[in-house]
Amino acid sequence: MSAELEMIRVYIMGRAYEVPAGLTIMKAMEYAGYRLVRGVGCRGGFCGACATVFRRPGDYKLYADLACQTTAEDEMYIAQIPSVPAERAPWKLSELEPEENFILALYPEVARCVACNTCSRACPQELEVMDYIQAALRGDIAQVAELSFDCVQCGLCAMRCPAEIVHYHVGQLARRVYGAYRAPQAGHLAARVEEIESGTFDQELDTLQQMSRDELVEAYRKRDVEK
Amino acid sequence: MADQVRLSKVALSADFARRVEELSGQSPYRCYQCGKCGAGCPFAEYMDLLPSQVLRLVQIGDERVLDAGAPWSCASCLACEVRCPRGVDIAKVMEAVRLLSLRKGRTPFAVDEAASRRLPQIALVGITRKMTP
Amino acid sequence: MNTILYYPGCGVADQARSMEKGAREALTALDWEMQEMSRWNCCGTVYSLATDDLMRHVGPARVLARAQDAGQERLLTLCSMCYSTLKRSEQFLTADRERLDRVNAFLDDEPDYRGGLRVVHLLELLRDEIGYEAVQERVVRPLQGLKVAPYYGCTLTRPRAAGVDDPERPTVLEDLLTALGAEAVATAERVECCGAYLTASSPDVARRRAVDIARAAIAGGAELMITSCPLCQYNLDTRLAEARGSSDLRVPSVYFTQLLALALGGDPAVEEHEIDPLPVLAARGLSVEVKA
Incomplete structure (x- = not known):
């Protein structure tokens, strides 16, 4: 570590900071002195808590990504979106009829989609968000479920949408209904439920319940881990 | 303009007529009030004003037309458009009146959630677009 | 192909x-x-x-x-x-x-x-490129005796510059029906709007429009209507069936593509209707099966 740190200048929430090159936006913010309480979570790109928007010098485009997954660049303008104000429509899975037009009934703003594709361009997961909203419009919940499967619910799509759609809630609704009513039942799940109900694991569970804390820790350490 | 004579108690606005003209791309002053539009309109019987009366209020700049129900009974079917002897695309004037009304914050109606579950989506997209300012 | x-x-x-x-x-x-x-x-x-x-x-x-x-x-x-x-x-x-x-x-x-x-x-492709004569030559189940009212609605022919035919006196559907061996019935409401998306905001207007259209079709002697738009079809089937006083106006509707398929020996893909078209077809010797 003889060489000096290469520094870059970034603008966070409108103020300039010198930070080492190569950090993620999240780490650059922390280096700059921000103590992140909201807008931070798993730090691994899975939880979707750290939505951020930024611009690069000489480029009109407004980019959106996860702060924990994006490298800070020199002269980058950065703002955090620690929370996306959006209502999840009230619904109960058991009361939804998959044949009905439930998506448009619960989220009528889906009908306002003008196919501008801004949502897809904002998606850190690189999902075809507009395509799943369009599929939702035509009631194709299988397609919505498939195209939105990797959504991390960061909400950046909803922040950028000129039609004020809350895409990630729509995708979640479609996935839940698809999973409950349309997806093929998993054979291994049924078999395992059968095993549980017939008492296959009762003895093992009883043994666990008798164990002391130390014995449990020891058993946990020695467990078989399947890769 | 300070000495203009008011013929009506209602405030009339040339700006309003101009705004409708801009937004519709149609000159309301081409209309000579023959009434052919309303005579053939499948929705005239559900309207509080005939299409020609909507045109008339626009011509004189009477913004009370923004509160009329008639533009919301218009389905943009263009029966009037193909029949107008003066070549006025009345549906575009109706659209401009609807938009100006929406942009003033008026909400003509709400689509019932339970009912919309059974409607074809093209009906919902159509009505939603018509209610988007 | x-x-x-x-x-x-x-x-x-x-x-x-x-x-x-x-x-x-x-x-x-x-x-x-x-x-x-x-x-x-x-x-x-x-x-x-x-x-x-x-x-x-x-x-x-x-x-x-x-x-x-x-x-x-x-x-x-x-x-x-x-x-x-x-x-x-x-x-x-x-x-x-x-x-x-x-x-x-x-x-x-x-x-x-x-x-x-x-x-x-599709009507332009059939009329202008494939040609109704060629269609007629391929008819294997002529729709003999079937009295059909074409329902154009709005957007197929209006505005004139973006329509498939004359907005006031269209013949594209009548000519197709003739090629298929059916009898095209002239009705007063064939180009008058069904209410379109107003079915969402003012369902009663759509119901009353459907009643007017059905009444005109029946007055012309029609036993079936054809449409070229899913929204017309919805209004002429579901909204008509719901309308008060429509019990003697239950004239069924199908898409023109379905009659075309039927006449050309294919499956007309008749699904569940509020107003069932099958009895009308069967009465003309055109029985078809409903696919689940």
Whole structure:
């Protein structure tokens, strides 16, 4: 570590900071002195808590990504979106009829989609968000479920949408209904439920319940881990 | 303009007529009030004003037309458009009146959630677009 | 086998699948095949009538750009609302270079739309390219004696510049029916709107329109109506069935594509109706099975 740190200048929430090159936006913010309480979570790109928007010098485009997954660049303008104000429509899975037009009934703003594709361009997961909203419009919940499967619910799509759609809630609704009513039942799940109900694991569970804390820790350490 | 004579108690606005003209791309002053539009309109019987009366209020700049129900009974079917002897695309004037009304914050109606579950989506997209300012 | 790029639209892809099934069956019999666009979005359903919302043309422009990028000079539609919205947007964009450039600049994630794509309705393909004589030659189950009222609705023929036929005196559906051996019945309401999307905001207006249209069809002696739009079909079936006092006005409706498929020996893909068309067909010796 003889060489000096290469520094870059970034603008966070409108103020300039010198930070080492190569950090993620999240780490650059922390280096700059921000103590992140909201807008931070798993730090691994899975939880979707750290939505951020930024611009690069000489480029009109407004980019959106996860702060924990994006490298800070020199002269980058950065703002955090620690929370996306959006209502999840009230619904109960058991009361939804998959044949009905439930998506448009619960989220009528889906009908306002003008196919501008801004949502897809904002998606850190690189999902075809507009395509799943369009599929939702035509009631194709299988397609919505498939195209939105990797959504991390960061909400950046909803922040950028000129039609004020809350895409990630729509995708979640479609996935839940698809999973409950349309997806093929998993054979291994049924078999395992059968095993549980017939008492296959009762003895093992009883043994666990008798164990002391130390014995449990020891058993946990020695467990078989399947890769 | 300070000495203009008011013929009506209602405030009339040339700006309003101009705004409708801009937004519709149609000159309301081409209309000579023959009434052919309303005579053939499948929705005239559900309207509080005939299409020609909507045109008339626009011509004189009477913004009370923004509160009329008639533009919301218009389905943009263009029966009037193909029949107008003066070549006025009345549906575009109706659209401009609807938009100006929406942009003033008026909400003509709400689509019932339970009912919309059974409607074809093209009906919902159509009505939603018509209610988007 | 001739092929043509095809845009289904949301209605046809969902509750109006029988319209597409009928079209596919019929076109197969005529050595034509519709190739669905690999990606498509809603056309917007209603063409924007305002001068200040270019944004509403983005959806149609995206469809047109993708069709052109697929090397096509034309794009087929079945639904008359999609036909009208796409065709009018196409005309709007192609007519003004500056406008087209603005939309292309916004659509920087698509290849540029260069203008000039022809949006074609299936009725135009049948009448102008395949030809009704050729259709007539392929008829294997003539619709002999069937009295059918064509219902045009609005967007198939209006506005004139984006219609498939004369807006006041169209014959494209009557001529098709004649080619299929059916009897086309003239009715007073054939080009008058069914209420379209007002069915969502004012269902009672749609019901009363359906009653007026059905009454005119019956007065003309029709036993069946044909439509070219999923929204007309919904209003003439569901809204008519719901309407008070419609018990003696229960004239069924099917898509024109379904009758075409039936006459050409294919499956007319009749699904569940509020007002069942099967008895009418069966009475003319045209029994068909309903697919589950």
